[in-house]
Structures are given as C-alpha cells and as structure tokens.
Amino acid sequence: MTNPLFFASLSIPLIAIPLLYWVYTYPKNKYKQTNLVLYVHDYLTGDDKSAMTVAGKEGPTTSIMHFGTLLAHDDPVTVGPDPKSEEVGRAQGMYINSQLDGKALFMIFSVMFTDGEYKGSTLEIQGADPFVLKEREFSVVSGTGYFRFVRGYGIMTTEFLDIQNLRAIIKLNITVRHF
Ligand SMILES: *[C@@H]1O[C@H](CO)[C@@H](O)[C@H](O)[C@H]1NC(C)=O
Numbered sequence: 001m002t003n004p005l006f007f008a009s010l011s012i013p014l015i016a017i018p019l020l021y022w023v024y025t026y027p028k029n030k031y032k033q034t035n036l037v038l039y040v041h042d043y044l045t046g047d048d049k050s051a052m053t054v055a056g057k058e059g060p061t062t063s064i065m066h067f068g069t070l071l072a073h074d075d076p077v078t079v080g081p082d083p084k085s086e087e088v089g090r091a092q093g094m095y096i097n098s099q100l101d102g103k104a105l106f107m108i109f110s111v112m113f114t115d116g117e118y119k120g121s122t123l124e125i126q127g128a129d130p131f132v133l134k135e136r137e138f139s140v141v142s143g144t145g146y147f148r149f150v151r152g153y154g155i156m157t158t159e160f161l162d163i164q165n166l167r168a169i170i171k172l173n174i175t176v177r178h179f
Helices: 004-029
Strands: 032-043 051-055 070-078 087-097 105-113 122-129 135-144 151-162 167-178
Touching (some): 122 167
Antiparallel strands (some): 032 167, 070 087, 087 105, 135 151
C-alpha cells in the first residue's frame, strides 16, 4: 500500500508554485485609475487674456490659425465650464500650429494644480489638437506629486468658442492610471 503522505508531498509544489507566482506578480499589476473633468479658459483677448501668439510667419501677431504660429498660454483651469467656478490650477505651456492647412495644433502643457485635492501636483499633456473635430484625443505622458508615474489619455471638446475674439473654453476629460 502506498503511503498517502507520498501523494500529499507531491501536491505541495502544485499549490505552492502558482501561489508564489500570484503573490509576486499581483502587486505589480495593481494600479489606480483616476478620472478628472477640467475646463481650460483660453482667451487671446480681453482683460482676462491668458494666451498670446509669440512667433509666426508674419511675426508675433500672426494668427494662430496659420501654420507655424507659436502661442504661449497660462490658462485658468476650473472644475466647471463657468469661468467663475472654482479654479484648481493653470494650464501652462504652448500650442504650435503644425498642420500645413492651419487646421491642427500641436500642444504641450502642464496642468499645475494650485488648489483642491491635487494641489501641488502636475499632469503633463502632449498631443495633436485638430480643433475642427468635435472630440480630440490626447495623451497624458506623465505627472508629478500625486501623479508620479501616470500614463493616460484625455478627450478634449470645445465647450464655448468666440472665434472673432479668439476666446475658448475647452473641456478636458482625463483618465490616468498610476500606482
Ligand atoms: C469621460 O470620458 C470617459 C471615456 O474615457 C467617458 O466614459 C465619460 O462619460 C466621460 N465623462 C464626461 C463627464 O464627459
């Protein structure tokens, strides 16, 4: 008669190996996912002007609608579409018109949180903005503080546009994963 302990000893590695594998790999795959909806107020005119063109084919005053124009911005970031809603940060960086027909921008900016639960942290945003489209997807390449090691994407939509005065309110719907 075979000793039942023999079979029991055989089954230990069968259980232990998958268990160890799970223990070692599980925490690495764990991430948090955060969704943020923010509104950026990008105004090229008015008392609350927050953006300006700085270079272009006809000098600093070239329209942002022309290929090659560079724009610097320090736009308020609020929790709602209303400019009077709570300001939680600033969108600081630049846009460059980078499509020959003028219909798309390349953007690179930081969302610097100055208030709210992410105060002191930043999100780094980079991507194409073919602004003629209703929805534009961009990437979130990294972040600092609470957002260290983040990666993600966002959907950008124009909530309000006054083309004459070049004043726009842009909605950013951001989804990031981090540890
Ligand atoms: C934000 O985008 C996600 C998809 O990434 C969508 O499921 C969600 O409804 C959007 N939220 C808002 C408020 O637009």
